[in-house]
Amino acid sequence: MSVEETVRGMWKALSDRDWELVKAYLSDDCIYLDMPVGPTAAARGPDDIVKRLKIGLEPLTDYQNFPGLMLDNGIDVMYEHSEEWRWPTGESAALNFVSVHRVVGGKITLWKDYWDMGALANHAPPNWLDDFANADMSWMFDATGLV
Known part of the structure; x- marks a missing residue:
């Protein structure tokens, strides 16, 4: 599987919110x-x-990923794409992303998302940040010096 196929497969799994398949990538x-x-x-x-990922995406009534330009050098992949988020309360946000992935041995080893947090905050429901404040934060890892 090429690095592009790996990245596209992971994003398809994420768009489907197929959490087990996301993990497999x-x-x-x-x-x-x-x-x-x-x-x-x-x-x-x-x-x-x-x-x-579930903190932000699981509460949504709809989440879609729209593919865009993908460039790679055989290991590193830059992927320009967009997402649409819809909440049960009717709000929606269209978000533009550039994601950088490193793929080694058919698995993603690094994933960095560049996006405008203000674009999300300006369109999300007022209680959106409460999901983060009340979430299980046991996932937090300090990657300073590693990325």
């Missing part, structure tokens, strides 16, 4: 982080990465 020591938040709030390993 991640290496045991994969690091995931949202760059707007920084490396001190990263997640490491498939189980913790999925815990982190």
Whole structure:
């Protein structure tokens, strides 16, 4: 499987919110982080990465990923794409992303998302941040110096 097929497969699984399949694309020591938040709030390993992803995505009534430009050098992949989030209360947000992945041995070992947090915060329901404040944060990993 090419690095592009690996990344596209993981994003398809994420769009379907097929958590077990998402895990299958991640290496045991994969690091995931949202760059707007920084490396001190990263997640490491498939189980913790999925815990982190679920905080934002599981409460949504609809979540779609729209593919875009993908470039790779055989190991590193840059993927420009967009997402649409819809909450049960009717709000929605269209988000533009650039995701950077490192793929080694058919598994994603590093995943960094670059996006505009303000675009989400400006369209999310007022209680959106409460989901994070009340969530299980056992996934938090400080990746400072590793990414």
